[in-house]
Amino acid sequence: MIEVHELTKRYGRPGAGRLAVDRLGFDVGPGRVTGFLGPNGAGxxxxxxxILGLNEPTSGTATVGGRRFRELPRGLRDVGALLDAHDVHGGRTAEAHLAALARTNGIPRRRAAEVLEEVGLAEAARRRIGGYSLGMKQRLGIAAALLGDPPVLLFDEPVNGLDPEGVRWARGLFRRLAAEGRTVFVSSHLMSEMEHTADDLVVIGRGRLIAAESVADFAARGTRRSVTVRTADPAAAPGLADALAAGGATVRRGEAGTLTVTGTAADRVGVLAFRHGVPLAELTARASSLEEAFMELTADSVEYR
Structure with a gap:
């Protein structure tokens, strides 16, 4: 369990510096993948x-299992993390890199080979990391996070540089780790990936909490809902489109008598179609996507436009 309470971080002089995190509070529980979203510069x-004790908060607390990370006795056995895939010594091999981490954390050396196999780098274990692609470095970073078999895992943009197969692999890995009862916290800017990976979301903007809820609940908060209408008689579609527009809806015309309607509910579309004698072959309501809800709900928190 990760618990963040009234967490604040200000850089620079008191009262005059940059406020990066502003009284932030949320919990990340075990058994679920929690996505961490926010515009660039959100904190x-x-x-x-x-959370990892790499920076000292100005005020507030961030704990893992009820304790600050620096107080945890077992290092990588307590928490595994990938923050920056480039933060490795390019002159070392992957095998040597993980062996050093294992030794300093009291982890059996055999774990290095096990996690390299798990992330698909076994054949590249003795190659120097400086020759790795970004995707390979991401896999190595994930391997380092898994090295101590920890109950809590944090990943910052872990799928950057991965090809489609790698993204699919990472998605399955995170869900499997959560299914094992671990706490999995994944920061990403890829909305489509979070929609397929995360169970819950923590969304922040300008250092403040915007939402902490399930993916479905967050997407449902978006107002950009639409209705897809397909007429059984394509020739009747223009008349229905005009009737919907006259009623205040926004209508986008597609092929074969298909209309995409926003600004009105599906039952209202059905009533208008009935009144105008338009036979329907399809009437489907669609909620906002995660990306649409995110763009809408974080619009006031975007630092650069």
Missing amino acids: KSTTLRL
């Missing part, structure tokens, strides 16, 4: 560093 990376 996501700073928050992860505060």
Whole structure:
């Protein structure tokens, strides 16, 4: 369990510096994948560093299992993390890199080979990391996070640089780790990936909490809902489109008598079609996607437009 309470981080002089995290509070529980979202500059990376004790908060607390990370006795056995895939010594091999981490954390050396196999780098274990692609470095970072078999895992943009197969692999890995009862906290800017990976979301903007809820509940907060209408008689579609527009709806015309309607409910569309004698072959309501809800609900928190 990760618990963040009234967490604040200000850089620079008191009262005059930059406020990166502002009285932030949320919990991340075990058994679920929790996505961590926010516009660029929202404070996501700073928050992860505060949780891991790499930065000292100005005020507030961030704990793992009820204790600050620096107080945890077992290092990588307690928490595994990937913050920056480039933060490795390019002159070392992957095998040597993980062996050093294992030794300093009291982890059996055999775990290095096990996690390299798990992330698909076994054949590249003795190659120097400087020759790795970004995707390979991401896999190595994930391997390092898994090295101590910890109950809590944090990943900052872990699928950057991965090809489609790698993204699919990472998605399955995170869900499997959560299914094993671990706490899995994943920061990402890829909305489509979070929609397929995360169970819950923590969304922040300008260092403040915007939402902490399930993916479905967050998407449902978006107002950009639409209705897809397909007429059994394509020739009747223009008349229905005009009737919907006259009623205040926004209508986009597609092929074969298909209309995409926003600004009105599906039952209202059905009533208008009945009144105008338009036979329908399809009437489907669609909620906002995660990306649409995110763009709408974080619009006031975007630092650069």
